[in-house]
Amino acid sequence: MSKRGSPLFQRHRPSWTAPVELLSFALYFLCAVLLVLSRIGHGAISDVRDGLVDLSAPLLEMASVPAVEARRVTDRLRLHLRLHTSAVEEVDRLKKENEELKQWKWRTQLLERKVAHLRKLLHASEEPALVYASGRVIVDARGPFVRSALINLGRKDGLRIGYAVINGEGLIGRTVEAGNAVARVLLLNDLNSRIPVLVGPNGARALALGDNSDELQLGFLQDGATIYPGDAVYTSGSGGVLPRGLSIGVITGEQGAYKVRPNAQLNALNAVSVLFYDAPALTRTDPPVVTNRGGVLSSAPQAASHEDRTAAGDIAPRLPIAAMSPPGEGQAQAER
């Protein structure tokens, strides 16, 4: 009798092993199915995800507090270290920066007056104020697939899918999912991010393409366009999804391999603002003449109730380059 076959050395196999193996197999299969459903963008997956994220929002918001505080402490420590090592140089730098900012302020005020005067001469129509709401990043969801962030603003704040999200440095992305209390922002450098842009003083049209790296690729640059490193890149407004003129970054690299370095530090986001901008084409309603007839061709609602947030009122922003105003002055937004 061989030693291997001896019952003394036989491993005890619990009776529940087979069901566990069966369950494991089922779980593997479930994962594969979920991946496929996720890939084809099944609606149920998005709904379940939105629901779960909404449910976990309070916990995530609470959990993000220590991380935000830790980052703040780290930043302060860095500042203290920098001040400690080169206090005089730092003060000189800040003074110089302050002087430059004062000059910019003065120039901006001068330009504002000039623009107002020219607009008056041209009888240009007034641009509506751009409504916005500010929030905070509660989840930094940057994985192998996505560069996104969850913010503590949702549909209850008037937020919808497709809105531009900015911080003090420029555009950071746009909302792609909106729950009741939270929304997911697709960052500029995500693989799926495609932003129509204008480059440089001549406004050469191109697309800023995310590739999950820190910089964006510049694709579909119009033929014959001349651009240089350091040129500013801003949104073109093409397609009507994003407002025109939002600062994105600057051109880096060499000819033939230009890239865009975002102004915003996408790795360390904290406070952000969502611009409640709806594309005019999407919110357009029929003229009153057509609407009043109420015929079969009329697509406009007969009467918009106060709760109906899908109706585009007069205060819905149409042109993006305008003075911003905080939410509360009217947020009738269009459902996409």
Add this chain to the structure above:
Amino acid sequence: MTKFLPALSVLIAVVATAVPWGLPADATFILPFVVVMMVFCWRAIPGTALHPAAAAGLGLLADVLSGGPLGYWALMCLIAATVGGKPASFRERRDAGIHWLIWAVLACLLGVFGWLLASLYYVRWIDWWPIAFGVATSIALFPLVLYGLLWVCYGRIGHSRRTLFRGAA
């Protein structure tokens, strides 16, 4: 030790993965790999119970929070749970170094598999560097996580052959 401790500790790690730490883009894979490593460790440590379904569920939560495709981290956690709980290989009298070696091999395989899966999902070659960096960091962090979990489990750092390995008593 409560039987929910392994799942609870992995849940905390999953939530910590989603929190905005401000890590650079190259480091995005480190924290998710730590979660997978914790699943592996909990399955390998004797006297603890982390069911494969719980591991998959926690991986699914990581997918939901990260906004990535559902099933990706669930699959990773499930593989780690399966390998970590293999009775024929890990319930013998072994050394922590063996566990470390096994995790190193498994992490490399998971990294390659994850990269291929991500590339297949997006129908383009995904940048491999963050994945490689995450794998390397997780291998380096393995003793820290293993002894940390042992401390959570038994209330002390440092392994005892009697308690650390299955079937050693």
